[in-house]
Amino acid sequence: xxxxxxxxxxxxxxxxxxxxxxxxxxxxxxxxxxxxxxxxxxxxxxxxxxxxxxxxxxxxxxxxxxxxxxxxxxxxxxxxxxxxxxxxxxxxxxxxxxxxxxxxxxxxxxxxxxxxxxxxxxxxxxxxxxxxxxxxxxxxxxxxxxxxxxxxxxxxxxxxxxxxxxxxx
Numbered sequence: 001x002x003x004x005x006x007x008x009x010x011x012x013x014x015x016x017x018x019x020x021x022x023x024x025x026x027x028x029x030x031x032x033x034x035x036x037x038x039x040x041x042x043x044x045x046x047x048x049x050x051x052x053x054x055x056x057x058x059x060x061x062x063x064x065x066x067x068x069x070x071x072x073x074x075x076x077x078x079x080x081x082x083x084x085x086x087x088x089x090x091x092x093x094x095x096x097x098x099x100x101x102x103x104x105x106x107x108x109x110x111x112x113x114x115x116x117x118x119x120x121x122x123x124x125x126x127x128x129x130x131x132x133x134x135x136x137x138x139x140x141x142x143x144x145x146x147x148x149x150x151x152x153x154x155x156x157x158x159x160x161x162x163x164x165x166x167x168x169x
Contacts, residue, residue: 028123029094030059033134035070035117039142047143048081052101053117053134057092063121063130064091068100070134072115077142078104092121109143 033055040048053070057063066089073085083102092098116133123130 029063031132035134049104055098065122070117077108
């Protein structure tokens with residue numbers, strides 16, 4: 001019984017090694033994309049969202065005719081201030097990185113859950129376009145009500161509690 005279990009485990013390990021080796025020597029691009037968004041509150045009360053998407057080719061060959069689209073920002077809730085929600089590139093070499101960023105201004109208050117951006121690309125050995133998805137972003141609390149900070153109360157508290165000659169228990 002122990003020999004059977006050992007043979008089964010050894011066979012599974014060999015199969016896993018062969019599959020990973022076949023994948024590793026495969027001559028194709030492997031696209032990974034990371035999407036980030038950060039909020040910035042302006043003095044006017046408006047809020048801007050800076051979005052950046054980094055695209056990595058972790059494969060062993062070049063990806064061609066790359067196209068990025070990020071339609072997760074509805075026009076009734078956000079205005080594009082700078083940049084564009086779509087971008088195209090001619091190619092991305094193996095081991096290469098591409099970056100794209102744009103800035104939005106929020107029009108509506110509330111929680112926003114963004115969907116992943118979509119990247120399409122072409123592999124010379126396949127006729128059909130390939131698709132990859134970026135990571136999604138964490139929920140954004142857009143135009144949230146933020147209570148004003150009471151900085152002077154902290155200074156007063158620290159000052160009053162650290163006066164010489166006063167003992168507090």
